[in-house]
Amino acid sequence: MLSASRHKTATHQAGRTSQGRSVLLTKLVVAAVLLGLVLAFPALAPDPFILSVGVVIASYAALAVAWNFVGGLTGYISLGHAAYSGLGGYGTALLVTEAGVNPWVSMVVAAVLVGLAAVPIGIASLRVRGASFVIVSIALVLILLLVAQSWAEVTGGSNGLRVPRPFGTDVLRPEQHERFFYLFVALTLVALVLWWVIDRSRLGTGLKAIREDEDKAQALGVPTFAYKLVVFVVSAFMTAMAGGMYALWFGSLDPIFQFSILTGSYLVLMSLLGGVRSLLGPVVGAVIVGYAVEFFKNQYGDSQMHLVALGVLLALVVLFMPDGVIPWVSAQLGRFRPGDTSIREVDAAQLAEERKALEEAKS
Amino acid sequence: MSGSLLLQSLILGLLLGGLYALLAAGLTLYFGVMRVVMIAHSAFLILAAYLAWFFTTQTGLDPLLSLIITVPLFFAAGYGMQRALLSRLRPATLTMMSVLLTFAIALIIEGGLGYLFSGTQRRIQLGYSSASLELWGARIAVVKLVAFGLAAVSLLALYLLLKKTRFGQALRATIQHREAAQLLGIDTDRIAGFGFGLGLATAAVGGTALALDATIYPSLHWHWIGPLMAIIVIGGLGSIPGAAVAAMLLGVTQALLQIPMGTTWAQTVFYLALFATLMFRPQGFFGGRLAQRF
Numbered sequence: 001m002l003s004a005s006r007h008k009t010a011t012h013q014a015g016r017t018s019q020g021r022s023v024l025l026t027k028l029v030v031a032a033v034l035l036g037l038v039l040a041f042p043a044l045a046p047d048p049f050i051l052s053v054g055v056v057i058a059s060y061a062a063l064a065v066a067w068n069f070v071g072g073l074t075g076y077i078s079l080g081h082a083a084y085s086g087l088g089g090y091g092t093a094l095l096v097t098e099a100g101v102n103p104w105v106s107m108v109v110a111a112v113l114v115g116l117a118a119v120p121i122g123i124a125s126l127r128v129r130g131a132s133f134v135i136v137s138i139a140l141v142l143i144l145l146l147v148a149q150s151w152a153e154v155t156g157g158s159n160g161l162r163v164p165r166p167f168g169t170d171v172l173r174p175e176q177h178e179r180f181f182y183l184f185v186a187l188t189l190v191a192l193v194l195w196w197v198i199d200r201s202r203l204g205t206g207l208k209a210i211r212e213d214e215d216k217a218q219a220l221g222v223p224t225f226a227y228k229l230v231v232f233v234v235s236a237f238m239t240a241m242a243g244g245m246y247a248l249w250f251g252s253l254d255p256i257f258q259f260s261i262l263t264g265s266y267l268v269l270m271s272l273l274g275g276v277r278s279l280l281g282p283v284v285g286a287v288i289v290g291y292a293v294e295f296f297k298n299q300y301g302d303s304q305m306h307l308v309a310l311g312v313l314l315a316l317v318v319l320f321m322p323d324g325v326i327p328w329v330s331a332q333l334g335r336f337r338p339g340d341t342s343i344r345e346v347d348a349a350q351l352a353e354e355r356k357a358l359e360e361a362k363s
Numbered sequence: 364m365s366g367s368l369l370l371q372s373l374i375l376g377l378l379l380g381g382l383y384a385l386l387a388a389g390l391t392l393y394f395g396v397m398r399v400v401m402i403a404h405s406a407f408l409i410l411a412a413y414l415a416w417f418f419t420t421q422t423g424l425d426p427l428l429s430l431i432i433t434v435p436l437f438f439a440a441g442y443g444m445q446r447a448l449l450s451r452l453r454p455a456t457l458t459m460m461s462v463l464l465t466f467a468i469a470l471i472i473e474g475g476l477g478y479l480f481s482g483t484q485r486r487i488q489l490g491y492s493s494a495s496l497e498l499w500g501a502r503i504a505v506v507k508l509v510a511f512g513l514a515a516v517s518l519l520a521l522y523l524l525l526k527k528t529r530f531g532q533a534l535r536a537t538i539q540h541r542e543a544a545q546l547l548g549i550d551t552d553r554i555a556g557f558g559f560g561l562g563l564a565t566a567a568v569g570g571t572a573l574a575l576d577a578t579i580y581p582s583l584h585w586h587w588i589g590p591l592m593a594i595i596v597i598g599g600l601g602s603i604p605g606a607a608v609a610a611m612l613l614g615v616t617q618a619l620l621q622i623p624m625g626t627t628w629a630q631t632v633f634y635l636a637l638f639a640t641l642m643f644r645p646q647g648f649f650g651g652r653l654a655q656r657f
Contacts, residue, residue, distance in 0.1 A: 075456070075459065076459075077459045077462065077463065079462070079466065123642070124638050124641040124642050125641065127641060127645045128641060128645045129458075130458035130459060131394070131398070131400040131458050131462070131600065132596055132600070132641065132645070134400060134459070134462045135400065135592040135593075135596055135637075136637065136638070136641065138402075138588070138589065138592065139589050139592060139593060139633075139634045139637055139638075140634075142585065142589040142634065143589075143631055143634040146627055146628070146630055146631055147631070149627065150625075150627045150628060261585065262470075265466060265470070268463060272463070304473065304474040304475075304476075304477025304478050304482070304581065305474060305478055306474070307470045307471070307473055307474025307477065308470070308471050308474035308475055308478065309474075310467075310470055310474075311467040311468065311469075311470030311471035311474060312467070312471060314463060314464075314466065314467035314470070315448075315464055315467035315468065315471075318452070318460050318463045318464045318467065319448070319451060319452075319464070322452075322453065322456065322460060
């Protein structure tokens, strides 16, 4: 009797772990297949235009994951991340053209500088919650747009700033696209790994506590302000890296596009659509929204209908799936599965048996 | 710098500040009734300006008459927006999600205006467009005075409505403590909707005033939303007198700074004041208990 019950729990546990292992294995296989598809994309792309759309989407993915450090972990929604990508872009461009620094070194140096600049900005904007944080994030982009347009001696103003290509002139355009595609994918992977590490750390736990209830988190002794500041600076740094890389790829910067609230709102829409709480949510969102944006721009050309399309999409996501498409889809699928209940599905006899086994094990 | 130039800038700053104050009062109302930051406020402002322009070009009448249509229309739109859209959002994430939702509405308005009227800059030509008054050497355009008068009258009407009527009392009670207001028998949902409508009506008035003497284009609202947001944070979120004082002060500062620095750099004063406020006094200068947490 006793041995039988022990045997039963043992197989039960073994079953559970092997199930866990198979889930992990499936996840790894799916991830490997997805990564393989992504890496094969340049070879599969029929023409350089499609390839360049792929580069744009990859850059959006890097930016959206960088945004999700703040948006996903703390729940603070910033509409102004274009400020950091724009600063990263201009910093990289100026270091290359004015100081003659190696392009890749300037990209990293510019991102570090943006990270440093994010410290006072974070101190100012993270002291207040919710509404004021969003207002500051918008104000930051608007102020930088004003400065970049007015300070023409340095930024080139509305004429734009040309950035020399990091690869030699013998590397042709499609080849450039291909290399930058891999670079953006690599940057996205680095950001994902960093997000995953933070998500599982003490820092991440504290941040998620802030997201759920900041007052309670503070009462429990989470150093809320320091945690928020750290992740804010990390986010600004990663965003600036992606912005710098974009500047090197695109080769010219215009304040209107670099410091645009629209870009910032794309990032929010991507992360929200994909799901801010999941690791891959922003990437999924970047693929969907990035493709949609390029499609709308192609379809409607110069007319302003692409703004309307973006607005409608954002409103629908906010109203109907604020947790993102991944949780929404799994909830829809969940309808066909047996429902989760909080009731333990064991009868009294089984419980008594387990208790007896425990007591005997003790004695 | 001559004295008359200084005087002129001072007067222009005050006139502009009046318009800022009216619009900031609208933003404060939304924030008060629902803790919502309404990004689309300035987009509705530009929409109203376009409607005034369209009204004048189609009928040839004075743009001020378009208020008869736009104010009730915007009031209804605000009521509908609050009841149908914003009240659907989850309370836990209301502040953040409402920002995104109203941002989406702003994009739809901007895109729609661009689609219907193209990105061309528009301006209303009136008989008195170029008329101006001279006061100790300072020249003040009549249209700016009319715009200020409109803003001042509306602000006064809003003040009286909030302070002297039963509806105003109910609205203020809803802002102060929703549950307590409910216990007193106030239908807070309806009142919140009306508060929203009232806020949007200020955008209708402001837009008409703006159309009198400004060149308008669809993406103009981005130039308004930043300063307005800065004003309500500096004044202390939720405080109408705070917003009005901050609006006047910043309007005058902006106008005075325009003399040595030019228009673009003078705009940065709003953002610098915003950052300084958040660094040293995050709850704003007139905000009470409410502003602390937002």
